[in-house]
Amino acid sequence: MTLDIEPAEPRSRSDQIAQILEDQILTGRFSPGTRLDEASLAEEHKVSRTPIREAFHRLAQSGLVVQQPRRGVFVRISSPVEILEMFEVMAELEAVCGRLAAKRATEAAIEELREVNAECHAACDAGDIDRYYLKNGVFHHLIYALSGNRFLEQEASRLHRRLKPYRRMQLFLRGRLQQSMDEHEAIVEAISAGTPERAAELLRDHVAVQGEKFHHVMSHLEQQG
Structure with a gap:
């Protein structure tokens, strides 16, 4: 693949x-x-x-x-409203990717997803946010590919690139790194179990909370300013 x-x-x-x-x-x-x-x-x-x-x-x-x-x-910094709107769209795109991946992923592909997630886990255990962020990107792009829909994969990848700095920023909030890792574990299990709606729900919530956490980061920065 x-x-x-x-x-x-x-x-x-x-x-x-x-x-x-x-x-x-x-x-x-x-x-x-x-x-x-x-x-x-x-x-x-x-x-x-x-x-x-x-x-x-x-x-x-x-x-x-x-x-x-x-x-x-x-x-040029996008307005908070624009960023949250992009996260809303990203959440729906990833939900569709997760739903299709749960239907279409082969055993070999699921094993690859587990291996990538294990690398995320190692970075989380080490408290290495930068490494986790990089491995997290691989994790999400793999799910896009596992959807089996090339157009969807390209659109999800494009918006993922647009949101990259904002997705990284929210990982610095206290407790978010472990929370994100726990969400990954549930997502992998849903795709592995072949439960499309569960996988879609988990991915939608996983991305939606990133937008919420980023909003908290920006509020904190504004208060400091």
Whole structure:
């Protein structure tokens, strides 16, 4: 099976810089409307301009920046309402993926899902949020692929990329890492048991709570500001 997933490791320098910039945008170092200077960022991160441009491209995919011809790259943070609306759609897309995966996944594919989930478990036990976040991405993309619907897989992957920084942010809330892991375990068992509606319900709730948790993160950041 060919999966449309991003490799969990190793990450390129541009990926690392993109993650750093994501955090800095979401935590207020760069406010909405700020122009990101390619030259100064290249100097700050001790790289050429190429990884910075690649990082900008990744940020644009997540909707965190807009690239304006002949003007530059500017910070754009979606409104809380827009983000929650995207999470609502993502929850429904993942629910459909889970429902179809529970109907169509082979035993070999389910074993692969268990192996990926075990890697998530190891990261959770180690308290390694960054590693969990990367393995979690592999877990979700695998479920998209197991749906057996290529169009659905592509649409779910596209919105997943758009929500990446927000999905990562909510993992830093106290207790959320273990909660997410517990949700993973139930999802794997539902798909393995071939219970489509249960798998759909679990995935819908798993993503919906991510939107709720992200809202809590942003409220906390606003209070600090």
